[in-house]
Amino acid sequence: MLRYFTSLFFFLVVAVGFSQSEPIDLNKKDTTVYKQRYGLRVGVDLSRIVNSFFDEDYTGLEFVGDYRLTQNLYLAAELGNEKKTIGTPLGAEVDSEGGDLYTFTTSGSYIKLGIDYNTYGNWYGEQNMIYIGGRYAFSTFSQELDAYKIFDSSRYWNPDDFASGTEALGKYEGRNKSWLEFVAGLKAEVLRNIYIGASARLGILITNKRPEGILDDLFIPGFNRVTDGSRFGVGYNVSLSYLIPLYKKKNEPKKEKVQPEPESRPEPEDRPRRQ
Amino acid sequence: MNKLKILFVIFLGILCFSACEKDDICTEDDTPQLVIRFYDALNPTEFKDVQNLIVWGVLPTGGKDTIANIALDSIVLPLRVDETSTTFAFSRQLSIDDINVDTLTFNYDVKEIYKSRACGYIANFENLTATVKQDDSVWVQTIDVDNALIENTASAHVKIFH
Numbered sequence: 001m002l003r004y005f006t007s008l009f010f011f012l013v014v015a016v017g018f019s020q021s022e023p024i025d026l027n028k029k030d031t032t033v034y035k036q037r038y039g040l041r042v043g044v045d046l047s048r049i050v051n052s053f054f055d056e057d058y059t060g061l062e063f064v065g066d067y068r069l070t071q072n073l074y075l076a077a078e079l080g081n082e083k084k085t086i087g088t089p090l091g092a093e094v095d096s097e098g099g100d101l102y103t104f105t106t107s108g109s110y111i112k113l114g115i116d117y118n119t120y121g122n123w124y125g126e127q128n129m130i131y132i133g134g135r136y137a138f139s140t141f142s143q144e145l146d147a148y149k150i151f152d153s154s155r156y157w158n159p160d161d162f163a164s165g166t167e168a169l170g171k172y173e174g175r176n177k178s179w180l181e182f183v184a185g186l187k188a189e190v191l192r193n194i195y196i197g198a199s200a201r202l203g204i205l206i207t208n209k210r211p212e213g214i215l216d217d218l219f220i221p222g223f224n225r226v227t228d229g230s231r232f233g234v235g236y237n238v239s240l241s242y243l244i245p246l247y248k249k250k251n252e253p254k255k256e257k258v259q260p261e262p263e264s265r266p267e268p269e270d271r272p273r274r275q
Numbered sequence: 276m277n278k279l280k281i282l283f284v285i286f287l288g289i290l291c292f293s294a295c296e297k298d299d300i301c302t303e304d305d306t307p308q309l310v311i312r313f314y315d316a317l318n319p320t321e322f323k324d325v326q327n328l329i330v331w332g333v334l335p336t337g338g339k340d341t342i343a344n345i346a347l348d349s350i351v352l353p354l355r356v357d358e359t360s361t362t363f364a365f366s367r368q369l370s371i372d373d374i375n376v377d378t379l380t381f382n383y384d385v386k387e388i389y390k391s392r393a394c395g396y397i398a399n400f401e402n403l404t405a406t407v408k409q410d411d412s413v414w415v416q417t418i419d420v421d422n423a424l425i426e427n428t429a430s431a432h433v434k435i436f437h
Contacts, residue, residue, distance in 0.1 A: 088395065090301070102395040119283075132283060150387060151394045152306035154353035156332060156342065163357035165396055167387045184283055213388045228392045 034124060035248035038068045041195065043241020048080070057085040060221075064197075064239045066116060071251050074116040076133055076183075078237070082221035083107035085146070090162075101162070102148035104215065108141020110222030112181060120186075128188045129197075135181040137203065139221050144171040168215065177220050179203045179233070193243040203233040301394035307428050309352045309381065309400075316416045316436040322348040323437065327368035333378060338364060351428060356385055356398040367414050367437075377415045378408040381433075383425070400425040405433055 045062035052059045062080030069075060084107075087100035114135035122128055148169070149162035157163070185199025203223050208231050210216055218226055223233045315323035324347035332339040332353075342363075344350045355361045362380045369375075383400040390397050403425060405418040417436040425432055 088392065119280075148396050150306060150356045150396050150398045151301055151304070151390075152353070152356055152398065154306070154308060156339070156353045157355045157361075158357075163355075165356075165387050165398075167385075168389065168396060211389075215389050216392070218392055 033250045035250050036071075037127060037193075037243065037245040038249055039244045039246040041066050041068075041241045041243045043195070043197075043239045045078075045080070045237040045239050047236065047238040048082070059083045062222075062237060064237065064241060072118040074118070074131075074133075076114055076116045076135070078112040078135070078137075078222070079110075080222055081107075081109045084219055084221075086219055088218075090151075100147070101151065103146040104218065105144045105146055106141055106217075106219040106221065107144075108139055108175075108221040110137060110139035110141075110220075112137040112222065114181070114183070116183065116185075126189070128186070130186045131184070133183040133185075135183060135201075136178070137181050137222055138176070138178045139223060140174075140176040141217075141221050142171055142173045143175060143215055143217065143219075145169050145215050172215055175217055176207075177205060177217060177223065178207055179205045179220075179223055179231075187239075187241075189243075193245065195239075195241045195243065197239040197241065199237055199239075201235040201237075203235065205231040205233070301391070304390040304394040304397050306356060306397045307399065307425050309354050309403075309425060309433065310349065310428050310431045311352065311433045311435055312349045312431040313347075314434055314436045319436060324348050325365075325367050325437065327366075329366040329368070331364050331366075333362040333364050349431070354381065354383065354400055354425070359383060359385060365415065375412055375414045377410075377413055379405060379415065379418070380408065381405050403432060 042065045048060035048062050060082035064078050066074040066076040085105040087103040090101045112135040116131040116133035118129045118131045120130040149164045181201050181203045183199050183201050187195045187197035190196050224235045313325050315321045328347050331341045360382045366376045383403045386399045387396050403423045407415050419434040422432040
């Protein structure tokens with residue numbers, strides 16, 4: 001009976017020995033993590049403000065904003081209002097005696113919604129962007145015909161200038177257009193949380209229904225000049241924006257398939273609460 | 276990443292060339308003019324030349340320059356876009372002493388039409404009517420408005436029988 005107990009004791013000792021096989025890790029892991037700022041960035045387009053100041057035929061204001069979703073992806077939006085008076089001379093370079101062939105004023109608002117994708121790999125501590133993005137844009141506006149002349153290549157009755165028209169004068173309300181926009185730009189953090197950015201935009205009109213016989217949409221707020229026989233438009237902005245930091249998050253490296261070992265995720269308590 | 280760079284270059288390319296556009300010079304559209312053909316009053320299907328036809332515009336203040344014309348059995352006349360009637364004097368000269376001037380007035384409605392960015396607005400003319408001022412000797416016998424809507428100069432709008 002005693003021999004039986006002794007044998008059992010030895011068996012248990014062996015079992016204990018197996019459970020202690022975990023080696024001691026001498027190369028300690030770096031546990032400090034760099035957390036990036038996430039939040040809402042809001043700003044204003046400087047170019048439109050400057051143009052409004054110097055160009056008496058133009059007033060415009062655009063607010064820009066983006067919200068960071070992941071490491072590289074941002075929700076982005078622009079909201080603006082523009083008013084522009086455009087005179088069209090007879091021919092590209094010709095100034096006729098009595099002024100322009102026709103002059104009109106476009107005024108209206110627009111909204112652009114979409115995403116930005118950051119393609120720039122920041123160094124430690126940087127939060128700059130070189131990005132591409134897409135937008136869906138919608139503008140509602142009015143065109144007001146201020147003055148116009150009737151194009152008539154016969155100068156018999158009016159040898160000096162075209163006769164001016166009166167019938168079509170007035171405001172054409174309720175115009176709207178939507179377009180898709182491709183964006184490329186950059187944003188650089190110049191002071192903490194303050195960014196200066198610039199972007200170039202290529203717009204493609206989705207709805208390009210042209211009214212028959214009455215004044216066309218020759219300028220669309222947010223889209224800029226509309227060309228006959230083309231759906232494309234170009235624009236740009238120069239933004240100054242401020243990042244409202246909401247929370248910080250570590251950039252998690254992509255999981256490698258060879259190591260299925262789960263990574264230690266930060267505890268929910270570690271994250272600061274959203275404001 | 277590399278694909279994105281390519282996309283970016285393509286985008287810059289489009290941006291460069293999108294500024295190119297066709298010239299903003301109006302070539303396609305124009306305000307149409309009134310086309311008149313002269314027919315033989317005795318044989319209404321035959322064209323008939325008007326001897327030494329000279330036409331000029333008439334304003335309340337007086338006559339204007341002669342309108343250049345090539346053929347004698349037809350003429351193209353500019354209508355006034357800022358008025359709803361235009362008056363012309365038609366002079367027929369059979370011999371040195373035999374000059375007969377008839378005054379024709381065309382009434383119409385002006386319809387202003389937006390055409391394109393380069394051309395802006397042109398005018399079309401609707402509800403065209405024509406009258407001859409009756410005087411001692413009138414060489415124009417009948418005026419037939421064939422097409423009361425003037426939107427191009429491809430065919431005659433008014434037939435004049437003499």
